[in-house]
Amino acid sequence: MTTTTTPSIxxxxxxxxxxxxxxxxxxxxxxxxxxxxxxxFSVGGMRPFGELAWEVYGVTGYNLQGLTTxxxxxxxxxxxxxxxxxxxLAAWDAQTPQLDAAVPGIDPAWFVVPQTMAWGTMAPLHSxxxxxxxxIHHRAQGYVYLRALGITPPAFYER
Amino acid sequence: MTTTTTPSIxxxxxxxxxxxxxxxxxxxxxxxxxxxxxxxFSVGGMRPFGELAWEVYGVTGYNLQGLTTxxxxxxxxxxxxxxxxxxxLAAWDAQTPQLDAAVPGIDPAWFVVPQTMAWGTMAPLHSxxxxxxxxIHHRAQGYVYLRALGITPPAFYER
Numbered sequence: 001m002t003t004t005t006t007p008s009i010x011x012x013x014x015x016x017x018x019x020x021x022x023x024x025x026x027x028x029x030x031x032x033x034x035x036x037x038x039x040x041f042s043v044g045g046m047r048p049f050g051e052l053a054w055e056v057y058g059v060t061g062y063n064l065q066g067l068t069t070x071x072x073x074x075x076x077x078x079x080x081x082x083x084x085x086x087x088x089l090a091a092w093d094a095q096t097p098q099l100d101a102a103v104p105g106i107d108p109a110w111f112v113v114p115q116t117m118a119w120g121t122m123a124p125l126h127s128x129x130x131x132x133x134x135x136i137h138h139r140a141q142g143y144v145y146l147r148a149l150g151i152t153p154p155a156f157y158e159r
Numbered sequence: 160m161t162t163t164t165t166p167s168i169x170x171x172x173x174x175x176x177x178x179x180x181x182x183x184x185x186x187x188x189x190x191x192x193x194x195x196x197x198x199x200f201s202v203g204g205m206r207p208f209g210e211l212a213w214e215v216y217g218v219t220g221y222n223l224q225g226l227t228t229x230x231x232x233x234x235x236x237x238x239x240x241x242x243x244x245x246x247x248l249a250a251w252d253a254q255t256p257q258l259d260a261a262v263p264g265i266d267p268a269w270f271v272v273p274q275t276m277a278w279g280t281m282a283p284l285h286s287x288x289x290x291x292x293x294x295i296h297h298r299a300q301g302y303v304y305l306r307a308l309g310i311t312p313p314a315f316y317e318r
Contacts, residue, residue: 004218009267009284010169017286044306088249108168119316125168129177130316135297137315140299156296157278159291 021159074118180318198242233277
């Protein structure tokens with residue numbers, strides 16, 4: 001993907017606001033599930049929303065690791081994460097100030113240089129954008145689960 | 160949203176590639192539905208995927224209008240779009256070269272200045288990013304519908 005031949009139009013501040021806005025909305029979707037459904041209910045044989053949210057947490061952790069250490073190796077936890085909303089929310093909230101600290105310190109030149117990552121060769125910027133896209137994608141699946149449960153999800157446009 | 164106080168990290172070229180990549184994936188999701196289900200099947204009382212895709216088309220058209228004329232008024236079509244896949248795909252494909260033509264010509268300074276839009280005060284950049292997010296969101300709902308129909312959706316990571 002070409003990243004240097006036309007003017008740049010997104011700042012690190014705007015990226016951080018965008019990212020945290022999506023994370024806040026996903027947090028509200030986690031909270032909207034009945035406790036007994038978060039890790040059990042699904043549609044079409046897909047994973048329950050709690051498992052999707054833990055995946056999003058893991059991808060955010062991967063990007064945080066890379067952004068702060070330039071180590072882009074993939075080191076998933078050995079044990080599956082707990083089926084426990086409080087643990088999920090606590091882990092989620094612990095990432096919030098880590099992102100606030102990491103993003104403003106990114107070197108813009110380094111950010112757009114492709115390198116070897118867990119999912120192929122891409123720039124850190126595109127790993128972050130991919131992670132946000134993946135979060136929107138899985139969160140939207142949670143919206144369908146909530147509707148199928150008769151629950152009105154949080155407004156998509158509120159960040 | 161602050162857009163000018165930290166270095167910029169996304170070029171217009173990269174934005175165009177990102178946007179078209181998502182549009183191509185959404186097109187493949189439209190094609191993955193059985194013809195008889197695209198405008199009828201849904202989960203949880205939500206709209207069928209064909210209607211969601213027409214919404215995405217409309218938002219892309221809104222952004223195209225604004226990017227090329229700086230007219231950000233919302234002018235929805237008077238008639239509901241047809242429940243017809245061929246018409247949807249033809250409309251979709253007609254937007255593709257329009258985006259290719261419009262995005263490289265964006266003035267980066269103008270792109271980040273907030274102005275009055277259909278959904279409040281925001282910069283054109285953020286209207287475009289919101290449109291892409293909305294596309295990912297609704298497309299992911301289509302993924303759930305496909306899974307509920309027993310159909311494997313296109314790979315999320317292929318653009």
